[in-house]
Amino acid sequence: MKKYRPSFNKPSSNHPNNDDQSVRAKKHLGQHFLTDENIAAKIADTLSYEGYDKVLEIGPGMGVLTKYLLEKNSEVHVIEIDTESVEYLESHYLHLSGRIHEKDFLKHDLGEIFKQEQFAVIGNFPYNISTQIVFKVLQMRDQIPEFSGMFQKEVAKRICEKEGNKTYGILSVLTQAFFEAEYLFTVPPSVFNPPPKVDSGVLRLRRKENFSLDCDEKLFFRIVKTSFNQRRKTLRNSLKTLNLPDNLREDAIFGLRPEQLGFQQFIELTQKIEPYAVSSNR
Structure with a gap:
């Protein structure tokens, strides 16, 4: 595949609307446009491009990351909710013709784009919808x-955090159950x-292959979320709403707080609870 790097007009840091080649960052969309080419190239390099040949970039803005993705031997799609950004991409990235999707990532059925195919997801994600x-x-x-x-x-740190730390939580457990997470x-x-008011962090998730949860998935998600809703309490107290029998709640694992359990222990906890859970409540 021929490598292609389209021209890129970086917006002025002081006057983002100083010409018709820039896109105005919109606060309600959580837009903070990356302007550092080296960092954009590093983010593009975080993907291995192994086992798939399609990539979806979320919120490309003016394409500072997109240009480096297009250099890889992959089929790049971008999904963008901002009409102004879409117009910019359509006029500056002709190689993306037919692969610029003006949609809301959270609401759009990605099966319409990728059918049953494997694809990677990448982006400079808006803080307000990142989780x-x-x-x-x-x-x-x-x-x-x-x-x-x-x-x-x-x-980013929370997603990759291990048990035993205060920042460890719902996102940590659920993500690490299915993916290897690396900050x-x-x-x-x-x-x-x-510029945002805080630092940003880049992470990578790689799916665990041939992995089986070995418990009811909906119940697993419910137990993790319910446990951390009262994270200062022991599981014996935070899971009271499940109406579990007293003999089960005497198990040693119920004396722990949720932040003390790794994802594997949450799987084991779900296995213990599963026989007592009411199917309709899962």
């Missing part, structure tokens, strides 16, 4: 072997236009 993006990737994990991109640093590097506010 929702992760949950959708979890739902579609059978088609997504790899996922990487930029989050608010605190969120890669930190990005300062100064490389964005406009």
